[in-house]
Amino acid sequence: MVSGRKMPRMSAATGFDWLNDREGIAFGKELKEDARRYYGSFQGIGAQGMMPPNDDCYCDLDPEVKDQWGIPALRFHWKWSDDELKQVAHQQKAMASILESMGARFKRPPETDNPLKAIKQGGKIIHEVGGAIMGADSTKSVSDRWSRTWDVPNLILADGAPFPGTADKNPTLTIFALAWRAADHLVEELKRGNV
């Protein structure tokens, strides 16, 4: 299924049989009628959400696994919380109501009662940020206002790691802005002889 009136592909005129009550699949005159009627009339909506930190998401040192230098490896723990599942149930309901008000029929019904069926596997979506939160207090954050880690003074995180969580929109421009800001600051520090 392709959203909208995109350039026809192999699937452009198939997959319409469920829209009719015929005994058999369409062929012949009916196929041409279906193709003209239903091509381009499909629409899908996806949603992204924000996962606040929860107590089941953390990393610790693995008691057994070590890297090639004998240093314990990081062991990651991760779990959806009710926050995410409730967001997904709400998203499904909201997207469904938009489509319904457009007069849509659902090929796949919204998963309002079972958000676990709708939510994508953790790590599957893009725009992942966070992990080394920026803050003013070195006991409560990993990096400072200049994206520099508190514990390693010559380590600057110029990617999305300093984010506290997913932002409202795509993070690239904000990542650029923070990286630029960190670079400017680094240049100033160089001039002052602090680096």
Next chain:
Amino acid sequence: MTEPEESPRVDRRTALQWMLAASASLSSIPVQGAAAVTAKGYGRDPDLMPVYKPGELWPLTFSTEQRNLAIVLCDLIIPSDEASPNASSVGVRDFLDEWISSPYPQQAPDRNLLLQGMEKLNEEARKKGATGFVSLAEEDQTALCQDLAIHARKDPKGTGRFFLRLRDLVAGGYYTTPVGIKDLGYRGNVAMPSWNGPSPEALAHLGLEAEG
């Protein structure tokens, strides 16, 4: 004076009975010309400039009889009407042959499925005294397709698998040609030398007025 032979009729019950048995026996039918595909593909950097003729990228499979049957099936599935021509007139017959002759894994399951399904159609026609499916009367060809269409809807992974796939491939081949694309009403991006904003009608529809 001898009466001209009537085209044998395939009655509905026979057709349905056949199709119920088809899913079990389909794989045991010997198929003409269904040797394994040994051609190499066109690689990861094909020359996109030439216009390739059917059979130029890899050898085709259909015999003359299979080609004729493919034409009949193409046009049963997509006939001509006042707005657009039938599938065989835009080359879907060649498309099917190229598809089932392709050396790529994506098309491989369709090779035997289509060839065996087509042979089964001929077998049924021969049981009724015809030389093949193509020599059945058109009403009988259509009636057989209607039964297959019912199976395709009720049992798409079993008895209906052949006709569903055939229908989808013919439709895919047709609606990706310039003729088929036009029939769907696809427009795509259109170059415009200038753009003067929304029309007055569009603005009025939203309760707005043009500026200036």
